[in-house]
Amino acid sequence: MTDPGFRRLRVLLWHVHGSWTDAFVRGRHHYLVPVSPGGAPWGLGKAGRDWPSVTEVPLDRLAEAEPDVVVLQRPEELDLVAHLGVPSVYVEHNAPRPYAASSEHPLAGRPDITVAHVTHFNEAMWDCGRAPTTVVPHGIPDPGPRYTGELAAGVSMINEPVRRRRVTGADLLETLAEAAPVDLFGIGTEEVGGRGDVPAPALHDEIARRRVYLHTARWTSLGLSLLEAMHLAMPVVVFAATEAVEAVPPDAGVLSTDVSVLAEGFRELVNEPDFAALAGKNAREHALKNHGLAAFLSTWDHLLAETVR
Template identity: 30%
Template sequence: MSPLRILTWQTPDSYLYYLSQLPHQFHVITDAAQLRGQRSRRLNGDNVHPLSAEQARHEQFDCILFQQPCQYLEEQYLYLNAAQRQLPRIYLEHSSPGEHPTDMRHPVDDPSVLLVHVTAFNELMWDNGRQATRVIEYGAMPAPDVQYSGERPCGLVLGHPREQQGRRLGGDIYRRLGNSVPLEWTGTMTEVPSGDGESIRHQLPVLAAQCRFLFHSDRYNSLNLAVIEAMMIGMPIIGLATGEMASVIQNGVSGYVDTNLQRLETHMQELLDDPHYAYALGRGAQRRARERFGMHRFLADWCAVLKLVTGKAA
């Protein structure tokens, strides 16, 4: 069967990279600045095609994949014609509810749209209303030719300075533990900006792999894909036992999760003092990531969902 023509949007880049491993053609609404550079380096893959918003209504697609509220609530009416808006549609929800942890209604209110959550925690916390839902957990691949060394006695914290100021993402925790434990913040595991604003995939893991452990400081965020990418290269994880993290990290096997910051600080110091122990936990994290978040399962789940909504076997 011919590959499906799927219209989606550019965000988030890491997820799109893994999604594009499917045997389908992805047409990605892309802003003008990136179109001027023709094929953005973020949209790597011969089956990923940047598309201007003005072009979208003149193309033919088999499925529409929304990933943000503005795309579903506004942009489909601005950029798509009436026939396209009747195509099989999926809304991919990446985040936990932001306004209220348990009582926030999901913006999609249309039984003809399939709501796909990236974690079971997200599906649990959202008020999904009358929507049919599915959970497709993350899939990831280890960065090529990158292995954890942990040679630097410090912890890596994902995020950016502005993000680290908020309590939801644990800015206060980062500052508090940073007074006694060497912690460094950075961007995502697979993308780092270059001088021209583009994103260079797989450069950051080389630097990240040198840190002793990764610290997931988010109080209320289901699961960061970058945590899985770190596990894939054999990096031990320390984090709060909140969201989906509690089901991903097994204490003493792949890292440590807890809600007691004093205990987390103790575990951090253990890894800083004993690089061999950190390496052993990293191997456990790698095994866990490959078993649960391998690409074979991820792609099979997506093929099943696409077959469900379009009636076409991949």
């Protein structure tokens, strides 16, 4: 059914966060992504991604692409698009830093640019000053209920667990591993005996063979890997920080700030496969209802239209 009020826009954005961008460019607009010989951070382009709706635009010829709207994701991008004279919206992917409650957002003095937070937690915690704010919760493409749980082990997805040890809670995996084996996937995980960076969909198949997904992040907006695991119909054991307390219902696994409670819950789920499967079913139902792709794209359609107006 055609939406009579819909206008297809030319949307300029940088390829910054691969998983978020993968969801965003599945919308109905035409997406323009800067590319340069230097590659990242300012000209990564598609980077080999299968994104039919995306056109790569030379970084030094952005004006010629004639965008209708710019989706900003980093403060430095403001200078790169200032000459374009087109409306912008700023996506804030991160929880506030360096301070949880008193960090002023880089756009706090810009009443002309809406800051779109990816979680309600972020919106409440960032000091955005005069900038208008909204929330567009994460939505991801559904990988399907691939869970088998055939391996009596836990699994986690963490990039650079050595450098980001405390932030990602990688150190908590050592305690949880005393309850049951834990496999770790992600960039740089080979340094700690992990299984490395495996691309999807093979990654989803590997993750779904393990019985329990572990999400240990102390300070993150809301890990897309957690939402992917829930979509896969995996039971989850989650450190109860930031938006996780809203994203994970009680019947989807275990949610606590007490690591001993997490460890005991992990042990129980590994040893009770039927219980684990039921929790995973609940996790998937909740994720589909609250973090589905259709709602994410629809919300962005409205926000982009409002921004252009």
